[in-house]
Each structure stands twice: as structure tokens, then as C-alpha cells.
Amino acid sequence: MAKNFHTDNKAFMLYKDWEDIFQALDSSEEIGELVMALFAYAKRGESPKLSGGAKIAFLMMRAAIERDGIAWEEMCAQRSECGKKGGRPKKSDESGNTDEKAEQTAASADNAEEKPQGINDTAEKPKAFSQTKRFSEKAKKADKDIDKDKDKDTDIDIDKDTDIDIDKAIDKDREKDAVAEKSVVMSFGTHKNVMLTSEQYNELESRCRSVGLSLESYISKLSQWLFSKGKHCTDPYRIISGWLDDDSKRKAAAKPKNKQGCDLSWYDDFAMNVDLSKFL
Structure with missing residues (x-):
């Protein structure tokens, strides 16, 4: 059965901004009439006869009470519809499995109790578990070592790139300084x-x-x-x-040209080798 906010809802909202409306009324009598009119409408759906400022205030407040009451009725209808469908759904984990997995686990435990007494699986399970655990630990260590190596390589690459960038910046600054020095x-x-x-x-x-x-x-x-x-x-x-x-x-x-010199080397040879006896 559908809910009616006038008869089924036990409360209604009084908003803080309504204080200014109450203070704007002329007398305490109008305030009392307005309050009683609000209760009459919220509880029984009645709209009393008011006049002046009280009537205007009641029309504004009645709209807010009606809006809140309709929202309450819709919420009750939704809850009723969910109850007809069986209530809340079963909890599910991230993979989408429901409580059926727990039931299967319980069934497998019952089957284990029905095994003959001569069969004992407990000796092998810890061994397999320990081997798997050791393997997973080794794999984790290997992954960590690989990640460390990658981080080191990345750091080295970053340092190299940084050094190259710094060298390029220094060269550019030197070129700029050289050009600026020439143009001073x-x-x-x-x-x-x-x-x-x-x-x-x-x-x-x-x-x-x-x-x-x-x-x-x-x-x-x-x-x-x-x-x-x-x-x-x-x-x-x-x-x-x-x-x-x-x-x-x-x-x-104006530079003087080189004069041609006279080679007298032949005269030196002649003077040294001349036979003076011919002239005696």
C-alpha cells in the first residue's frame, strides 16, 4: 500500500531561512496562526484561511513541505519494491563470485572427512606448499633485482642526459658571450x-x-x-x-727598388792567380 506523507510521515522540515519570514510578520498572533496552519497542512493536508503576510508565507512554506513529502513517498515506494524482490542481494567479491563459493568449500570439507583412514594427504601438502612459497619468494627477489637494475640504468641515463644538456647550455652561453664581446x-x-x-x-x-x-x-x-x-x-x-x-x-x-749588384767574384780570382812576373 502506498504511503501518504500527510498521514504516515511523523515529521516535516522547518528550514532555517524561514526565520526571516517569521520575523517579517506584524504580530505574534500572525506567527501563531502560521505555525498552526503548517501543522494542519503537514498532518492532515488542510489549507486554513489566512490573510496578509501570513497567507503569503504559508504558500511558500507549503510548497517546501509538499516537495519533501513527495520525496519521502518515493523513497518508501523504492524500499517496498526492493523488499518484494527478496531484499539485499548476496555479497560478492571482486571477481563476481557470491556465497556459493563458501558453500562449495564447506562441501569439499565434508568429502574430506569421508575419505578412508588409510589415505593421508597431509605429508605431501606442506612440502608442495613450501616449494611453492620458496619459488614465489625467489621470483619476488628476482623481480626486485630487475627493478633495481632498471632504476640504476635510468639514473645513469638521466645523469648522462643532464650532463649533455648542461654542456650544450655552457657552449651556447660561451657563443653568446663571444658574439656580445665582439659587438660591444x-x-x-x-x-x-x-x-x-x-x-x-x-x-x-x-x-x-x-x-x-x-x-x-x-x-x-x-x-x-x-x-x-x-x-x-x-x-x-x-x-x-x-x-x-x-x-x-x-x-x-715609395719603396726603393733593389739595384742590380755587380758580381766581382771573378776579379778576386784573377787577382789571386795573376802571374806578376810578366809585368817585370
Whole structure:
């Protein structure tokens, strides 16, 4: 038989947020009327005649009581349906076997008691059990050793990879430092107004040294000229390089040519071997 929450349920819910609704009523009489109306509806399904704020509050609370009562009726119906099907199902383990396994175990124990007295299986069972146990322990130890070896190999590989990554990072940092060092702009000259990178300075100095010229004289000359004119040179490397090429060509053209020498070795031989008696 279906349950009815008005007659069969012995309780109903009063919610905490209803306190604000009760406090909003004008008088204690309205509060008392509202409370009695809630009991009348929850116990017998009656809807008393109210007015004003009490009527509005009752309509809101009645909806909540009706919702809770329907949920209670559905829960009772589900329990009744489960009872008709035989109650809770038998317990089952992870593999899905029910209590039938326990019954089979009990039956096998009864059969063991019915064996003749001359047959004794107890001597072999401990032996087989001990061998199986030893084998399983050895297998577990072997698995542990394999896992340890794998962990060691993994650690070695990780260390190697880490070392390689660190070396690559160091090489990249060195390359970056080298490029940055070459691209660093420094000021030269008497007035520090000749701007050259370290790479440009080293190249010009090497060229000057090869032809016997002084790079500092070129830098001082350009620095003094820029200061006197109040100008700024955007590419001093090109100017100094042009001066160096012109002076190298002039120096090569002004170098005296080697004169052809006179070989007097034949005269030495003649003087040493001449016969002076012919001239006496």
C-alpha cells in the first residue's frame, strides 16, 4: 500500500531561512496562526484561511513541505519494491563470485572427512606448499633485482642526459658571450668620440701592424677633426679603413727598388792567380 506523507510521515522540515519570514510578520498572533496552519497542512493536508503576510508565507512554506513529502513517498515506494524482490542481494567479491563459493568449500570439507583412514594427504601438502612459497619468494627477489637494475640504468641515463644538456647550455652561453664581446662598442681617441667595436678595432690594428703603420695615429687624427668641427661620425671604421688603404698603397709605391749588384767574384780570382812576373 502506498504511503501518504500527510498521514504516515511523523515529521516535516522547518528550514532555517524561514526565520526571516517569521520575523517579517506584524504580530505574534500572525506567527501563531502560521505555525498552526503548517501543522494542519503537514498532518492532515488542510489549507486554513489566512490573510496578509501570513497567507503569503504559508504558500511558500507549503510548497517546501509538499516537495519533501513527495520525496519521502518515493523513497518508501523504492524500499517496498526492493523488499518484494527478496531484499539485499548476496555479497560478492571482486571477481563476481557470491556465497556459493563458501558453500562449495564447506562441501569439499565434508568429502574430506569421508575419505578412508588409510589415505593421508597431509605429508605431501606442506612440502608442495613450501616449494611453492620458496619459488614465489625467489621470483619476488628476482623481480626486485630487475627493478633495481632498471632504476640504476635510468639514473645513469638521466645523469648522462643532464650532463649533455648542461654542456650544450655552457657552449651556447660561451657563443653568446663571444658574439656580445665582439659587438660591444667602445670609445677611442683623445676626445672619446671615435666609436668602434672590439672586432673592428682588432681588425684595423692587425692591418696597421702588417704594413708598419699606427692605428692610434689614425684614431687621434679622426678624433681631433670631429672635435674641432663639432661633428659626429656614424661609421669611423669605414673612414679609418679608407685612410689605411691609401697610405698602404703610397708606402708600397715609395719603396726603393733593389739595384742590380755587380758580381766581382771573378776579379778576386784573377787577382789571386795573376802571374806578376810578366809585368817585370
